[in-house]
Amino acid sequence: MSQFTHLDSRGAAHMVDVGEKVVTHRTATAMSRVTMNPQTLAMIVEGRHHKGDVFAVARVAGIQAAKKCSDLIPLCHPLMLTKISVELTANTAESCVEIHATCKLDGKTGVEMEALTAASIAALTIYDMCKAVDKGMVISHTRLLTKTGGRSGDWQADE
Amino acid sequence: MSQFTHLDSRGAAHMVDVGEKVVTHRTATAMSRVTMNPQTLAMIVEGRHHKGDVFAVARVAGIQAAKKCSDLIPLCHPLMLTKISVELTANTAESCVEIHATCKLDGKTGVEMEALTAASIAALTIYDMCKAVDKGMVISHTRLLTKTGGRSGDWQADE
Amino acid sequence: MSQFTHLDSRGAAHMVDVGEKVVTHRTATAMSRVTMNPQTLAMIVEGRHHKGDVFAVARVAGIQAAKKCSDLIPLCHPLMLTKISVELTANTAESCVEIHATCKLDGKTGVEMEALTAASIAALTIYDMCKAVDKGMVISHTRLLTKTGGRSGDWQADE
Amino acid sequence: MSQFTHLDSRGAAHMVDVGEKVVTHRTATAMSRVTMNPQTLAMIVEGRHHKGDVFAVARVAGIQAAKKCSDLIPLCHPLMLTKISVELTANTAESCVEIHATCKLDGKTGVEMEALTAASIAALTIYDMCKAVDKGMVISHTRLLTKTGGRSGDWQADE
Amino acid sequence: MSQFTHLDSRGAAHMVDVGEKVVTHRTATAMSRVTMNPQTLAMIVEGRHHKGDVFAVARVAGIQAAKKCSDLIPLCHPLMLTKISVELTANTAESCVEIHATCKLDGKTGVEMEALTAASIAALTIYDMCKAVDKGMVISHTRLLTKTGGRSGDWQADE
Amino acid sequence: MSQFTHLDSRGAAHMVDVGEKVVTHRTATAMSRVTMNPQTLAMIVEGRHHKGDVFAVARVAGIQAAKKCSDLIPLCHPLMLTKISVELTANTAESCVEIHATCKLDGKTGVEMEALTAASIAALTIYDMCKAVDKGMVISHTRLLTKTGGRSGDWQADE
Numbered sequence: 001m002s003q004f005t006h007l008d009s010r011g012a013a014h015m016v017d018v019g020e021k022v023v024t025h026r027t028a029t030a031m032s033r034v035t036m037n038p039q040t041l042a043m044i045v046e047g048r049h050h051k052g053d054v055f056a057v058a059r060v061a062g063i064q065a066a067k068k069c070s071d072l073i074p075l076c077h078p079l080m081l082t083k084i085s086v087e088l089t090a091n092t093a094e095s096c097v098e099i100h101a102t103c104k105l106d107g108k109t110g111v112e113m114e115a116l117t118a119a120s121i122a123a124l125t126i127y128d129m130c131k132a133v134d135k136g137m138v139i140s141h142t143r144l145l146t147k148t149g150g151r152s153g154d155w156q157a158d159e
Numbered sequence: 160m161s162q163f164t165h166l167d168s169r170g171a172a173h174m175v176d177v178g179e180k181v182v183t184h185r186t187a188t189a190m191s192r193v194t195m196n197p198q199t200l201a202m203i204v205e206g207r208h209h210k211g212d213v214f215a216v217a218r219v220a221g222i223q224a225a226k227k228c229s230d231l232i233p234l235c236h237p238l239m240l241t242k243i244s245v246e247l248t249a250n251t252a253e254s255c256v257e258i259h260a261t262c263k264l265d266g267k268t269g270v271e272m273e274a275l276t277a278a279s280i281a282a283l284t285i286y287d288m289c290k291a292v293d294k295g296m297v298i299s300h301t302r303l304l305t306k307t308g309g310r311s312g313d314w315q316a317d318e
Numbered sequence: 319m320s321q322f323t324h325l326d327s328r329g330a331a332h333m334v335d336v337g338e339k340v341v342t343h344r345t346a347t348a349m350s351r352v353t354m355n356p357q358t359l360a361m362i363v364e365g366r367h368h369k370g371d372v373f374a375v376a377r378v379a380g381i382q383a384a385k386k387c388s389d390l391i392p393l394c395h396p397l398m399l400t401k402i403s404v405e406l407t408a409n410t411a412e413s414c415v416e417i418h419a420t421c422k423l424d425g426k427t428g429v430e431m432e433a434l435t436a437a438s439i440a441a442l443t444i445y446d447m448c449k450a451v452d453k454g455m456v457i458s459h460t461r462l463l464t465k466t467g468g469r470s471g472d473w474q475a476d477e
Numbered sequence: 478m479s480q481f482t483h484l485d486s487r488g489a490a491h492m493v494d495v496g497e498k499v500v501t502h503r504t505a506t507a508m509s510r511v512t513m514n515p516q517t518l519a520m521i522v523e524g525r526h527h528k529g530d531v532f533a534v535a536r537v538a539g540i541q542a543a544k545k546c547s548d549l550i551p552l553c554h555p556l557m558l559t560k561i562s563v564e565l566t567a568n569t570a571e572s573c574v575e576i577h578a579t580c581k582l583d584g585k586t587g588v589e590m591e592a593l594t595a596a597s598i599a600a601l602t603i604y605d606m607c608k609a610v611d612k613g614m615v616i617s618h619t620r621l622l623t624k625t626g627g628r629s630g631d632w633q634a635d636e
Numbered sequence: 637m638s639q640f641t642h643l644d645s646r647g648a649a650h651m652v653d654v655g656e657k658v659v660t661h662r663t664a665t666a667m668s669r670v671t672m673n674p675q676t677l678a679m680i681v682e683g684r685h686h687k688g689d690v691f692a693v694a695r696v697a698g699i700q701a702a703k704k705c706s707d708l709i710p711l712c713h714p715l716m717l718t719k720i721s722v723e724l725t726a727n728t729a730e731s732c733v734e735i736h737a738t739c740k741l742d743g744k745t746g747v748e749m750e751a752l753t754a755a756s757i758a759a760l761t762i763y764d765m766c767k768a769v770d771k772g773m774v775i776s777h778t779r780l781l782t783k784t785g786g787r788s789g790d791w792q793a794d795e
Numbered sequence: 796m797s798q799f800t801h802l803d804s805r806g807a808a809h810m811v812d813v814g815e816k817v818v819t820h821r822t823a824t825a826m827s828r829v830t831m832n833p834q835t836l837a838m839i840v841e842g843r844h845h846k847g848d849v850f851a852v853a854r855v856a857g858i859q860a861a862k863k864c865s866d867l868i869p870l871c872h873p874l875m876l877t878k879i880s881v882e883l884t885a886n887t888a889e890s891c892v893e894i895h896a897t898c899k900l901d902g903k904t905g906v907e908m909e910a911l912t913a914a915s916i917a918a919l920t921i922y923d924m925c926k927a928v929d930k931g932m933v934i935s936h937t938r939l940l941t942k943t944g945g946r947s948g949d950w951q952a953d954e
Contacts, residue, residue, distance in 0.1 A: 004202060004213070005291040008880075013212040013288075013851065015858055017878035019820065019899050025496065032298075043163060053172040054163070056374035056490065060551045061233050063492055064382075067547055067555050070862055072227070072280050073287045074220050074855045078862050078875045080555045082585065083494035085485075104496050108877065112294070113287050120279050120298070121231050128232045128272050129172075131303075132164045135271070135314055139191075139279070139301035144294055155294055167403075172374065174381055176401035178343065178422050184655065215649065215851035219710045222651055223859075226706055226714050229385055233378045237385050237398045239714045241744065242653035244644075263655050267400065322520060322531070323609040326721070331530040331606075331692065333699055335719035337661065337740050350616075361481060371490040372481070379551050386549070388703055390598050391605045392538050392696045396703050396716045426718065430612070431605050438597050438616070439549050446550045446590050447490075450482040453589070453621055453632055457509075457597070460616035462608075473612055502814065533692035533808065537869045540810055541700075544865055544873050557873045559903065560812035562803075581814050640838060640849070641927040649848040649924075668934075679799060689808040690799070697869050708863070708916050709923045710856050748930070749923050756915050756934070757867050764868045764908050765808075768800045771907070771939055771950055775827075775915070778934035780926075791930055 006075045015075050021108040026149030028103055030115035032123040033141040035096040040134040044097065044126075045090045054129050055088045058099075062086035062122030066103055066114040073117065077109045084114070086122050097126050100145075110150050116142065165234045174234050180267040185308030187262055189274035191282040192300040194255040199293040203256065203285075204249045213288050214247045217258075221245035221281030225262055225273045232276065236268045243273070245281050256285050259304075269309050275301065324393045333393050339426040344467030346421055348433035350441040351459040353414040358452040362415065362444075363408045372447050373406045376417075380404035380440030384421055384432045391435065395427045402432070404440050415444050418463075428468050434460065483552045492552050498585040503626030505580055507592035509600040510618040512573040517611040521574065521603075522567045531606050532565045535576075539563035539599030543580055543591045550594065554586045561591070563599050574603050577622075587627050593619065642711045651711050657744040662785030664739055666751035668759040669777040671732040676770040680733065680762075681726045690765050691724045694735075698722035698758030702739055702750045709753065713745045720750075722758050733762050736781075746786050752778065801870045810870050816903040821944035823898055825910035827918040828936040830891040835929040839892065839921075840885045849924050850883045853894075857881035857917030861898055861909045868912065872904045879909070881917050892921050895940075905945050911937065 005016050044054050063084045070078040083104035091098050101118035103111040123139045130137065148154045164175050203213050222243045229237040242263035250257050260277035262270040282298045289296065307313045323334050362372050381402045388396040401422035409416050419436035421429040441457045448455065466472045482493050521531050540561045547555040560581035568575050578595035580588040600616045607614065625631045641652050680690050702720045706712040719740035727734050737754035739747040759775045766773065784790045800811050839849050858879045865873040878899035886893050896913035898906040918934045925932065943949045 004288060006216075006288045007212060011212060012882070013216045013854055013858070014880040015876070015878060017899060019877040019901060053166060053170060053374045053377070056371045057165075057172045057233055057378055059371070059490055060375055060378045061231065063490070064548070064551055065231055068227075068231070071859070072220065072224055072231075073284050074216050074859055075284075075287060077877065080557065080875065081492070082496040082554065083492060085491040087489070104494060106496060112290060113283065116283055116286065116298075120283060123301075124272065124275055124279060125232050125234075127275065128234060129163060129165045131271060135303055135306070136316060137302070138299075139275075140297075140299035142282075142298035142301070143296070144290075147294070157295060171405070172377055172381070173403040174399070174401060176422060178400040178424060212851045212854070215848045216855055218649055218848070219852055219855045222649070223707070223710055230382070233382055236400065239398065239716065240651070241655040241713065242651060244650040246648070263653060265655060322606060324534075324606045325530060329530060330723070331534045331695055331699070332721040333717070333719060335740060337718040337742060371484060371488060375483075375490045375551055379549065383549055386545075389700070390538065390542055390545070390549075391602050392534050392700055393602075393605060395718065398716065430608060431601065434601055434604060434616075438601060441619075442590065442593055442597060443550050443552075445593065446552060447481060447483045449589060449621075453624070454634060455620070456617075457593075457619035458615075458617035460600075460619070461614070462612055465612070475613060530692045530695070533689045534696055536689070536808055537693055537696045540808070541866070541869055557875065558810070559814040559872065561810040563809075564807070581812060583814060640924060642852075642924045643848060647848060649852045689802060689806060693801075693808045693869050697867065701867055704867070708856065708860055708867075709920050710852050711920075711923060748926060749919065752919055752922060752934075756919060759937075760908065760911055760915060761868050761870075763911060764870060765799060765801045767907060767939075771942070772952060773938070774935075775911075775937035776933075776935035778918075778937070779932070780930055783930070793931060 013075060018108040023106055023108055024149040026105045026110050028112040028115040028147040029145045030101050030119045031141060031145055032099045032119035033096045034123050034126045034137055034139050036137040037134050038095045040130050041090055041095055058088055058122040058125040059086045061125040062101055062118040065121035066118040069114045069117045073113050076113050079105055079107050081105050086118050099123055110147060112144050112147055177267040182265055182267055183308040185264045185269050187271040187274040187306040188304045189260050189278045190300060190304055191258045191278035192255045193282050193285045193296055193298050195296045196293050197254045199289050200249055200254055217247055217281045217284040218245045220284040221260055221277040224280035225277035228273045228276045232272050235272050238264055238266050240264050245277055258282055269306060271303050271306055331393060336426040341424055341426055342467040344423045344428050346430040346433040346465040347463045348419050348437045349459060349463055350417045350437035350457060351414045352441050352444045352455055352457050354455040355452050356413045358448050359408055359413055376406055376440040376443040377404045379443040380419055380436040383439035384436040387432045387435045391431050394431050397423055397425050399423050404436050417441055428465060430462050430465050490552060495585040500583055500585055501626045503582045503588050505589040505592040505624040506622045507578050507596045508618060508622055509576045509596035509616060510573045511600050511603045511614055511616050513614040514611050515572045517607050518567055518572055535565055535599040535602040536563045538602040539578055539595040542598035543595040546591045546594045550590050553590050556582055556584050558582050563595050576600055587624060589621050589624055649711060654744040659742055659744055660785045662741045662746050664748040664751040664783040665781045666737050666755045667777060667781055668735045668755035669732045670759050670762045670773055670775050672773040673770050674731045676766050677726055677731055694724055694758045694761040695722045697761040698737055698754040701757035702754040705750045705753045709749050712749050715741055715743050717741050722754050735759055746783060748780050748783055808870060813903040818901055818903055819944040821900045821905050823907040823910040823942040824940045825896050825914045826936060826940055827894045827914035828891045829918050829921045829932055829934050831932040832929050833890045835925050836885055836890055853883055853917045853920040854881045856920040857896055857913040860916035861913040864909045864912045868908050871908050874900055874902050876900050881913050894918055905942060907939050907942055
């Protein structure tokens, strides 16, 4: 079985050496979901069309979080994302907000953690803005959907 | 129905005025869960006893993230946590790592977002450290378990 | 004439000792203005009503910057704002966006710099979002409008 | 008319994809001005020659702010400036401090926002250090003077 | 023997609960020393009198680092320093720069780490500014000199 | 004698222009040492084998600090480290913890300050975790051991 790359032979954490890796174009898309009461979702949706900032604030929070990823996740490399986007969709059938975050980079290391961090912080921001009316919201389905580029090649989550 | 407190009457986001609130002792506990392949969990568990830093790194990441909460979640107030703890447990029955984060404060605003942020970033750190062997891990069950203090009083999640 | 409080008797910068000051309720409101081509302003205004995030992004940027003030302005004290709001208005008569930022605190030191920082960063964010169509925009009128609280008492800018 | 590049077709904010852009040498110079009472300016000027840190502190604040630009302006790309300089000049004729900030980069995106941010934060730092004696100071003329490099080519502000 | 307060009974790191502690006035003074070639020190000293920013930049770096302490040292509590000062002195007899940093707070936790961090980062900044001429500089004597306040009371380093 | 590169001809601090430098592979290793009471060291050593997080927390703190170097040291360039490692060793003969930090980069500027910052913050973290039992610890021997790459070539500290 392969090893945990973030631990050295004695089990001590370190930041992996990527100096020898080649620069390739890399992308990653991650998702997350905030499930809430139908009334809470209705308040967001109404606000989105008529007056509200809920999705706009969450989108900015997700974008800014992607840029802070190496400060948040201790063994992540600092890197210079060339593109970040965060999409939020109200899913009334399942009474949730769905978040998709995509990051891109030409670099030596993948951007999976950046996309996952963007999706997670956007989800937490939705929670924050709605918690006065619904403390029981649950964040789930936070996972990588696809990645491209790098030595390990492309990857796609199972359905 | 109550309003979203983070939007003013025109729907513009703002940071709620807590100046008039009283200082009370506040606590919050949140959880999150990282579900993974049994082999991945076995590698962590083995590492924890014999040589590894996986849980230690995730614990530190969660603690530091709680302190960054107001920088990550745009409408959160800056505050001075008096206590942060992050516990990680290997749950082999459900093949996941469970994370519980608790924050405490004597202040004018609750610490739910700090606990949720600590749990989320600890979960993402687990993902980061194990992703070389298991990209299909899923983070879920990120939610508030209990809160105490403040005008809205104590709250506990349903079973 | 009074002294520069941020320099000691030898002219060396230091962070003023506010330990002996009393906690009072403090507020400050600052403004800034981004003057642009009428067509640029028309694009923002149209976007604001129908689809766009320009003002929402600038508002979030201003709010987050107020919280970072002590990290940006070297001799500012860290403090825990109880309220931040940033208002943006399109002034078509003078072809500019006007920004008003208000901060509040119960503390030992004033919040003028926090309000000025929020207004300045919101203005820079407007510039950033519109610079692809109008690089000649000018930020001006960045100044304190009012402050209340503290030993020096209330203050109001001249008309 | 050209589009706002920071909004997608639905008006949602995103960080522009610069992955396809070519790396070119880029520079930008921005200015800002802090107008104050003649006595306040005299105090700074005297301090500068004999004992004071006012300009040195503002210079450091501006340099550090340029490095934080992508953390302050939500849709700015993280980038690795190769050069930052901030110059402060006392202009007694107009009773103001003038600030010129220059940034350089070999990269895929311009450094206008970095130069503008450096100038703005240096101006705010001047305000902070002098506000005990002069709260009515006004920051103005914050604007881009020149930029070079990139697809849109060189640009220079009108006189 | 007393326990390490930052480890729980199982050895896991956590941030100590200071919620029950009383607010007292606290101060701490720490020092550090950068030993260098006599010629390097001469260059700094000359610069300090006639034209240079070396000490001013190091002073600002130390002050700002004290404010970042809880972001740098994982188990430190966030706190709101009421005073920070950093003094640099050229000691030609021992061919070193001596740094003294003092922090003050009215709070529930001590400010030793903040003073030590300020002194350490000021020392590193001196190293950075002089390394082009002297890579062999050594930072030493980084230690707490005095602390006052708190349950454990006053403390003073041995001579 | 060579000049201080971080000061311009008037003595004003600036960030050196590295735009013309070539990209080379660069490494730096720095050390630091925390001298403590033998009993304190014994407590750490025992904890390391059986239950404790002391070295793990210090290692993470050092790694994260290396990434923050350009935010801490005002005239350092932002850069994208490809590797960071921090090793801690208990030296019972001299009753100290020894820290070695290594950073790597393919870039235009050296990584000495990043390695020194990692070692320094790891040392301060050791101090923080042990200060409840031993306030008299001293941090010393903070210095560069080796560097490779760049125009000035390789360098090694004297014994």
